[in-house]
Amino acid sequence: TYVVLYGEKAARGGEDEVGCEGLRAKTNAASAGGDGGGRRSICEEMDAGCDEQRVRVVSMLPSATEIIGRLGLGERLAAVSHECDVCEDLGRAQLAALPRVTTSALDARATELAQSEIERYVKDAMCAEGGSLYGVDRDVVESALRDEPRPHKLVLITQTLCNVCAPSRAQVTSCCASLSAQDGSSVDARIQVVSVEPRTCAEIAHSVRVIGEACGAQNCAIQRVSSEMLDSLIALRATVSALFPHSRLERRPRVAVLEWLDPPYDAGHWVPEMIAAANCESAFSCDDVRAPRKSKQISWNDVRDSDPDVIVVACCGFDAARNLRDARSIFCGERANAVRGDLAQLATLRAVRDRRVYAVDGNRYFARPAPSVANGAAILARVAYDNAPSLVAAIEALPSYPSTPQNAPPWKNIFSASPSLQEESAQARDAKLVDVEELWHTAHEAACAANERMYTDPATGLRVFTRVAHEQRGKCCGSGCRHCPFAHENVAAERRAGVIQQPAFVFHQQRAEAQNDAQSQITTVLFWSGGKDSFLALRALMRRARRSASDSTFSTPFSFNADDALSRICLLTTFDARTRVVAHQELPFERVVQQAKFLNVSLVGVPLHSGGADGSRYEQRIAAALDVIRAQCAAQDQTLTLAFGDLHLEHIIEWRKQMFAPTLKTNVRLEFPLRDVPYESLLDELEQSTVPCVISACDPALRGDAVGISEQWLHEGAAFDRALFQRLRATGADAFGENGEFHTYADVSRATSRFIALGVAEN
Numbered sequence: 001t002y003v004v005l006y007g008e009k010a011a012r013g014g015e016d017e018v019g020c021e022g023l024r025a026k027t028n029a030a031s032a033g034g035d036g037g038g039r040r041s042i043c044e045e046m047d048a049g050c051d052e053q054r055v056r057v058v059s060m061l062p063s064a065t066e067i068i069g070r071l072g073l074g075e076r077l078a079a080v081s082h083e084c085d086v087c088e089d090l091g092r093a094q095l096a097a098l099p100r101v102t103t104s105a106l107d108a109r110a111t112e113l114a115q116s117e118i119e120r121y122v123k124d125a126m127c128a129e130g131g132s133l134y135g136v137d138r139d140v141v142e143s144a145l146r147d148e149p150r151p152h153k154l155v156l157i158t159q160t161l162c163n164v165c166a167p168s169r170a171q172v173t174s175c176c177a178s179l180s181a182q183d184g185s186s187v188d189a190r191i192q193v194v195s196v197e198p199r200t201c202a203e204i205a206h207s208v209r210v211i212g213e214a215c216g217a218q219n220c221a222i223q224r225v226s227s228e229m230l231d232s233l234i235a236l237r238a239t240v241s242a243l244f245p246h247s248r249l250e251r252r253p254r255v256a257v258l259e260w261l262d263p264p265y266d267a268g269h270w271v272p273e274m275i276a277a278a279n280c281e282s283a284f285s286c287d288d289v290r291a292p293r294k295s296k297q298i299s300w301n302d303v304r305d306s307d308p309d310v311i312v313v314a315c316c317g318f319d320a321a322r323n324l325r326d327a328r329s330i331f332c333g334e335r336a337n338a339v340r341g342d343l344a345q346l347a348t349l350r351a352v353r354d355r356r357v358y359a360v361d362g363n364r365y366f367a368r369p370a371p372s373v374a375n376g377a378a379i380l381a382r383v384a385y386d387n388a389p390s391l392v393a394a395i396e397a398l399p400s401y402p403s404t405p406q407n408a409p410p411w412k413n414i415f416s417a418s419p420s421l422q423e424e425s426a427q428a429r430d431a432k433l434v435d436v437e438e439l440w441h442t443a444h445e446a447a448c449a450a451n452e453r454m455y456t457d458p459a460t461g462l463r464v465f466t467r468v469a470h471e472q473r474g475k476c477c478g479s480g481c482r483h484c485p486f487a488h489e490n491v492a493a494e495r496r497a498g499v500i501q502q503p504a505f506v507f508h509q510q511r512a513e514a515q516n517d518a519q520s521q522i523t524t525v526l527f528w529s530g531g532k533d534s535f536l537a538l539r540a541l542m543r544r545a546r547r548s549a550s551d552s553t554f555s556t557p558f559s560f561n562a563d564d565a566l567s568r569i570c571l572l573t574t575f576d577a578r579t580r581v582v583a584h585q586e587l588p589f590e591r592v593v594q595q596a597k598f599l600n601v602s603l604v605g606v607p608l609h610s611g612g613a614d615g616s617r618y619e620q621r622i623a624a625a626l627d628v629i630r631a632q633c634a635a636q637d638q639t640l641t642l643a644f645g646d647l648h649l650e651h652i653i654e655w656r657k658q659m660f661a662p663t664l665k666t667n668v669r670l671e672f673p674l675r676d677v678p679y680e681s682l683l684d685e686l687e688q689s690t691v692p693c694v695i696s697a698c699d700p701a702l703r704g705d706a707v708g709i710s711e712q713w714l715h716e717g718a719a720f721d722r723a724l725f726q727r728l729r730a731t732g733a734d735a736f737g738e739n740g741e742f743h744t745y746a747d748v749s750r751a752t753s754r755f756i757a758l759g760v761a762e763n
Helices: 020-031 042-052 062-070 092-097 115-127 138-145 169-177 201-214 219-246 271-277 300-306 320-331 336-340 343-347 373-384 389-396 423-449 467-473 493-499 532-553 562-566 589-599 616-630 650-663 679-689 722-731 754-758
Strands: 055-059 077-080 102-104 134-136 153-159 191-196 254-261 264-266 310-313 357-360 411-413 454-456 463-465 504-507 524-527 569-576 602-608 640-643 668-671 693-698 742-746
Touching: 055 062, 055 138, 062 077, 062 201, 077 138, 115 254, 134 169, 138 153, 138 169, 153 169, 153 201, 169 191, 191 201, 201 219, 201 271, 219 271, 219 373, 219 389, 254 271, 254 300, 254 320, 254 373, 264 300, 271 373, 300 343, 310 320, 310 373, 320 357, 320 411, 357 373, 373 389, 373 411, 423 454, 423 467, 493 504, 493 589, 504 589, 524 532, 532 562, 532 569, 532 679, 532 742, 532 754, 562 754, 569 589, 569 616, 589 602, 589 754, 602 616, 616 640, 616 650, 650 668, 679 722, 679 754
Parallel strands: 055 077, 055 153, 153 191, 254 310, 310 357, 524 569, 524 640, 569 602, 640 668
Antiparallel strands: 102 134, 254 264, 357 411, 454 463, 504 602, 693 742
């Protein structure tokens, strides 16, 4: 049976699963050649040792050089390709000193050319006579053949998979035929051309054996290297699969790995298997990840139609820095219109709205058919499950997750990465978006004043229904309209977080059937960011409610219903209407919805559109949100307490008072449950809650040697715990990040229980 990453579903009679035996079956079968594929005995290994020491290797593939290094044969390299950059068995200086056997006219210009220009150059070169981008230096090969002591065998390693990636076998064979033996011996007899063509992960493992045997590696080393890669893929899939049911994610992420951007290419060959090993689904239809297929050119319409959860930019031949630059150019920069034709098309992508587009080292971890694909699969899993902190911790603990200098992540989120790249163009883009949204707001208000049913959107030219038209219809149509006056009441609950344009409930507390029809008795609206401060404020409110219930029972048996207390609280979260991201926390709004569902507390989402620089638009949105909440209450003149998680910044507290008091002066009061509570007490509360918190965003300007805050321990994804708290306090920084040093995400789903998290049950 041809099994690569999981067992045959029909044969196993169950779900697809990773199986060591199945994964190795093809590798072992492919390795069983004319000699039966059996292992050499220890005596045979020792007898062959003398001849193997005289093997010299010319590697024309970065993947082959990596494999040779993993096998411990780096010293046998006589020359390498101009692109070879990794060989574990040799130091960086030793590798750089080796002769380069291949050349490329494009190589020197690649950093200067745009991807579209590179694409045209490659196609022209492949259509020209000879059809190759590369040259083979005959003198380097001849020099390797004449080395002293004379090699018993010279192994030239090339490939037949892709003429765009390396010299073809025909070029290498032609070079060898032109050589003449000066000592009268037969050149052909001493030269062995080894050509590999791996298309799948199992075939990569097999190529390790082919290269190892040709270069004289011991069988135990071959087995170790190939098994490590396969075992790493198996361990990754097993780890993520085991933890996925506890992540509270509704489904596996749909991932698009782009091998090129202009034009876009869907990565093929072994990449679909890497996606499967990460326990993800390919965004583009793939009936069988085990069936080899080439990378294929697609259109941006295809990307839009597939609407992936996560986009990974892993362009062939480019490192993370170049992919970051190009990805920002496509998704954030001024070139977007020229590339896509319509900026709005990709701006509406789920991955763009949720800010889940990542740049990785495509050259090192994705395009190279070598054991490092296991590292690439771990990177894929890490970014695909970035919204599940428990999975993130488990993935980063795997040996296959690559370590980097200063422990910086081996990926970059193109939206949260340093804005030094194209900073001016990004600012210009944001200014344009503000202007556009201000224009349609003005156009809408003018149309409503004239009692018109529609207006023309200045950005798209499309006709848009006004609030007047919706009111005349008399009900919500369920489409998530921009000016819906009915709080999107008919939008399906599972769609609300992603489509609402007006303040609306996105989650209602779930109660027993007998209580479902009762109107809400909400008395407190807690402004909720998803971070530790707002979580601690909710915990403080619940603990106070529990104490009040205890005090009021006197001699009667004490009984406290947490859901009754939660029914009087409603969370309120503002987020960017375009990106669906909570400001400062840099959290997708969907993650806040997940928090509310776990805690079983109602949540109102307030999408904010650009415009209203004086803050008036924000105040109007909050007022509208409070009207939505009051509409659910039995008494619509209910006095509401607005609670905030502010700690000690008096200017923020005063700003809230000044902003809300004039505009919301009736039936509203403000409360700050955490005001002036000592940090040590807050940290104790956080630990008692058993809710882990992670850093969701950092201000890069507040890190560095000058302030003593290292990126090694303050970075996105780092745990906010007592150790980090003490480190920050030792530098003199605000240990709770109140000055904007960092923001957090409270992963309430990982608490020991909901009631312990809320502080109404003992740990």
